[in-house]
Amino acid sequence: MKSLNIVLSGVGGQGIISLANVIANAVLESGGKVIVAETHGLSQRGGSVIVHVRIGDVEAPLIPPGNGDLMLSLDPIEAARYSVYLKKGSMIFVDNNITPPPLPGIKIPSLDEIVESLEKEGFDIIVVPAVDEAKKAGNPLGANIFLLGASYQTGILKEYINEEAIIDAIRKNLKKPEKNIEVFKRGKKWAEERLTR
């Protein structure tokens, strides 16, 4: 009954489903089992998006609230929104850019406020400059893969996914594969530097 439950979150259009697909294919390449539950349709239009990735001995598509082991999020607000799906103490890799919902007259919390509230609940927040770093690497849409690289470095995924499998999955499933592989490696490197400090 070994399993790893990953919550992916963000805003429609940020590449969450692509990220899930890369992870799933990497699990396949690594010889494992995987289930990915996606949100399609209306919510893609700039709405809040969550994708459930379940790896290992699992049957059902959705991670129950309080059962996720890890989150990768491309937006801090969405990270906070879907943190209910995580176990206490889980790691949350989140991009540092907030995309404000385009609703007139609403109050947007700051990154610090969000991080603080999550840390208070005992989560292990890693704020990642994924979008910025992906841009630097000439692949502004690669933030999702940068986050994957960063989280991979921590080792939490290693038991289920080989690094070569990720490289292979990127190659087979993404446009501009070489650029994305580069971004993945930068993500890893960033984490190595940042997290071992």
Added chain:
Amino acid sequence: MKSLNIVLSGVGGQGIISLANVIANAVLESGGKVIVAETHGLSQRGGSVIVHVRIGDVEAPLIPPGNGDLMLSLDPIEAARYSVYLKKGSMIFVDNNITPPPLPGIKIPSLDEIVESLEKEGFDIIVVPAVDEAKKAGNPLGANIFLLGASYQTGILKEYINEEAIIDAIRKNLKKPEKNIEVFKRGKKWAEERLTR
């Protein structure tokens, strides 16, 4: 639990529903209870038609097979077809004109064959020249009312319907009421002469 069950039959367009409506209104005028179950829709297009008229202490719309007390029919074939609804020994008033179904290559039984087969089953068949007599009275569409007149003369309806009520019902519910009243009376007279011979 006194009741009278009348089966009306014929071919779509012969005025069966009008006849039922006159009977029902006559029952109303006579202070009784009545239920009339009609066939509408497709079968009106020259098809076989049956209407159930139930008078007295009844609840349900349809006469069960073998339970009818009387039939008025504008076509001998249809009289035979729906005789399954009649009790043994019931009276059947039927016009003498057969309207052959317009199907290519079918065999049409003769009036005599039909009458014989019904008599063999113990029905009391009264063949009435209703269409012919109604024409003579200048009301070719009045055959239905002629049959009513003929059957009324036998007394079977009297317990439930007053003659004045029929006259009244014709007046209120049919076009050319005076001509139809005339036809009703002719029907009675015909029966008086024919049946008391």
Added chain:
Amino acid sequence: MAHREVLAEPGSRVVMLGNVAFARGALEYGVSFASAYPGTPSTEITEALSYASRILGGPYVEWSANEKVALEAAIGAALTGIPALASMKHVGVNVAADPLFSSAYMGVEGALVIVSADDPGMWSSQNEQDNRWYGIHAYIPVVEPAGAQEAKTAIIEAFKLSEKWKHPVILRTTTRVSHTRVIVEAGEIDIAKIKRKGTFVKNPEKYTLVPVHARRLREELVEKWEKISNDLSQNQVLNHAEGNPDSETLVVAIGLGYRYAKEILAAHGLLDNVRLLKLSAPVPLPKSLLLNEAEGREKIIFVEEGDPVIETLSKALFYDYNVRAEIYGKGTGHLKKTGELELHHVEKLLAKALELEKTYFSHAMIKPDIKLPPRPPVLCPGCPYRAVFYALRRAVGKARIRPIYNGDIGCYSLGVNPPFQMQDTIVEMGGSIGLANGMAHAQDDKVPIAIIGDSTFFHAGLPGLANAVYNRSPMLVVVLDNRTTAMTGHQPHPGIGVTARGVEGTELSIVDAAKGLGVEYVKVIDAFNIAEGEKEFYEALEYVKKERKPALIVAKGACILLALAAGRRIGVYPIVYRVDDDKCTACGLCYKAFNCPAIYSKDDGKAYINELLCTGCGECAQICPFDAFEPVDEVPPEWLRLMREAKPT
């Protein structure tokens, strides 16, 4: 038909068709908006309301393009706060299913009653379906009157229920409720009420079913459902028990089933012996009433028309509440599941359950020993469709194609019978063009020819035609335009320009509609002109073969019954035809291959015309190879015009 009795004097007792009693009940309640598409056995409800509207100036009544539009319009009206009625036959609810489901989520402001006229026994329908399932599926209560006797009361109660719960209510009637005439006592009609207009108050959280709202509304709906169930347990008008409270036997009699059960129990002198539970509002199941009545019984008998819907739900309920009785019903195989109920079926059920020995309604049937010819409904003498079928068949032969005749719902479905046999599929309203679309791409050895009526074209033909153009389906579409919805009794439709209220409407053109949807090959022919028809059908088929695209022909000619009626109104009458015995060769083409019901064969095989049946259409004169038919007098041009242009009033 007018159904004038719908406006009977308050206090008077009149003979009324069940459907007219529904209309009367709606008026007495104060219905202010009524929409419908005609369909047996529902049509007379709206016909009667149409008559009332013309006399009283209200309510607003319309024949809609189809049942979906009718229900949408009624939902729109109900949201403005007035009571609305949408009437349709059972399969019409299929057409209207999409707004039906949504309506339960949104609720209503005024009241909304949806009549589903089911047709067990299929007197005039393509299938038998028990639309109480829709009530369960869509969470919409179902009122099911106990016969025509209760029609007026039941629709008033349905409106009250809808108003109270701000929820749509299905009124399920069946052929034997709708088309049964009984004596009805007329009540008061408040004319100001039926003429009133509503006002729309915005409430997007209720009326816009975007997911964020719909999720909340779903929760409320499921809660409301239980509350309505409780309410129905209390509704003594629709649901109540009678007879011996301590009987070991309970008869649960649903809708019309109550009449059957009651008459049989009365005949057997058992009315005071058993317990009889009348359920005229069975969905949602009035659980507490049912449990209360079921408790301690040894036998429970279910009498219902259609599927064993209430029996099934009740047994599930009984299971949960440990009611342990012997059950007798359709689900247990004690009552037949197909066709309509009759007294003897129900008596057999009761006799089995109650161990009755004598029977009153199950007499032996006497079948005279004679072979009777069938008498299916046929195309009327003078029907323009006969000429079209004839011309089309000749064109198909000439074009040397193998045809698939995709038929549809309307009088032309009678073309299935000999001699034409030119309806290979008849599925549902609009199915002609729809199936032809599939067959056009799924096979290529035959050419699909979709045959569809004018009213059906506007009802369900438009999207299918758009599809045929878009996906380039090689097929011929023949629109039989007889200027009315003929089969249901000559209602107008969008192609006629006459509305249900008798006020002027706009007349749509089938030709323009087809061209507007991109059909490149569109022609109109005179349905009564067989030579023209043959030529035009042939050319259209050649186009389809060559261009691999749809072609459409409108065959225009009035329903002969309409033409006759219009003629009577203005004193124009047809001239009947006769046979010239010298010319007739007894070939039989006219009474066999053409099969006009007014033409018979004499003993020598020569034709003769029954002048009582002849409508003077002149089709026979066109098809006779020997010119043996001739009118008995000069045919007035006015009559020829009526044959082409008559329409409903």
Added chain:
Amino acid sequence: MAHREVLAEPGSRVVMLGNVAFARGALEYGVSFASAYPGTPSTEITEALSYASRILGGPYVEWSANEKVALEAAIGAALTGIPALASMKHVGVNVAADPLFSSAYMGVEGALVIVSADDPGMWSSQNEQDNRWYGIHAYIPVVEPAGAQEAKTAIIEAFKLSEKWKHPVILRTTTRVSHTRVIVEAGEIDIAKIKRKGTFVKNPEKYTLVPVHARRLREELVEKWEKISNDLSQNQVLNHAEGNPDSETLVVAIGLGYRYAKEILAAHGLLDNVRLLKLSAPVPLPKSLLLNEAEGREKIIFVEEGDPVIETLSKALFYDYNVRAEIYGKGTGHLKKTGELELHHVEKLLAKALELEKTYFSHAMIKPDIKLPPRPPVLCPGCPYRAVFYALRRAVGKARIRPIYNGDIGCYSLGVNPPFQMQDTIVEMGGSIGLANGMAHAQDDKVPIAIIGDSTFFHAGLPGLANAVYNRSPMLVVVLDNRTTAMTGHQPHPGIGVTARGVEGTELSIVDAAKGLGVEYVKVIDAFNIAEGEKEFYEALEYVKKERKPALIVAKGACILLALAAGRRIGVYPIVYRVDDDKCTACGLCYKAFNCPAIYSKDDGKAYINELLCTGCGECAQICPFDAFEPVDEVPPEWLRLMREAKPT
């Protein structure tokens, strides 16, 4: 989307969306005809088949005008003897309900599988409805895969079942089956099979549902139903029991419920302790299997997604057969009836029934103490609908009318949110025009404005529009023509002229269709031109007020995502806009009243544009009263053309 993995090498293992696995299964079975109307969560099935058809040259695949036409076409295809698939979302089955019911009477020759993709939880739907009821109501078997893991197998079994019984089969999937990706092993595809054509053999006694045939078919249908029930009791692939045969507890796990039950039982180490009955073909209820497994148990637990359908039917069955167990399920209140199931809900049910103390999936939820703004989906930056809403609102103000905005299903439903709030009703596909029809006559203090998309117009708008012309409903119809079915992912439709197989189709014109249906006032506007829109809407509203008839305006402008994609293909890119700080007065109109998601407010209230989000539509430059917006470079005319004319490939 292409979903290339649908053509994975035989023998390979690939990650596939449930819907793509359905497509793959259909191909492996040999499906030769597939029709659909897009709708979440069903769309990808047909997208994948469309891709396969383009590569392999078969099967025939089409996007139909609507689900009714799609099902009719598939019925037509199946009658020619080839296997056909019709796919739709749950509410699409409502649209297709009429042919659905008939199909059970007629049966099929090849095979016919109808996908109903239900959406519990309403991720992208106006309601939640459990379409297994349709199976029961219409006498059509329902196959319900146990998760995406079983998608491929289940659709193959559904086809086999259909072929064996010559009967349509509903494949009920749900969002979490369709939109879940799992590892699938690809089997062989026989290309000759999927490319084959059928041939139609006449059989009017089966295919023409006139009453005389339908009555016989009804009898046969009811008999067949029992036989299929027996067959499903034997079907070990779809329905089987596992675990301890002697357990006192039986878990009946239907469809996806099996995954929940299995994972929970595994976590609790109970897989070998209790008896687990997997039902992936629950309708008609496999009675003998169920009775066999239920016999002697003390507890029976039902796990199913949707309404307690199988639980209810099972309890009625148990009642008849004296099975006496304690039942736990939705019907007994042990499991919630709304929304979709999750592991913790099912664990709670099992914990209650099995008296489990420990839980593995029902952890306490951690909710950070911070107020988060909602993030509903919004109109994209550059969406032409934003400009239209803006122009329309101004015209309404100028015309001094009180509007009722009757909205519809499509991206424009997002207009319900602030700042526009210009969707007062959203009911179902086509409901805009339908409700406006009713409101036009039921009240007269406001003017109904029906807002409908291009794909929706061809899907369900035509009969409503015909009705509005016929019954003279004073209303404005605004057709938002963004050249695609945008919300479901940019499928083509009849107005585009591109078919699902990538071959040329015919492009229908909305303007011609409206004129063809008799609308006298029809205009086209450039959706991106706000001044023109305001003027034309104003004039149309004046016409409606004065003439008391419908007017229609087509606002044409491509979905900006389509334009961007088309531009990428040919190397044409938009020029983003920027704010001239000197001109900006911080009025906030652009980011508040106009609410473009690419425009933000700086701390001083002045606007700035996020250039990553800006699509260069230029709408902001039109609405700014101070001319503060300007493109950063010259806008290429080619881009302006794409904004108007881009369409799907």
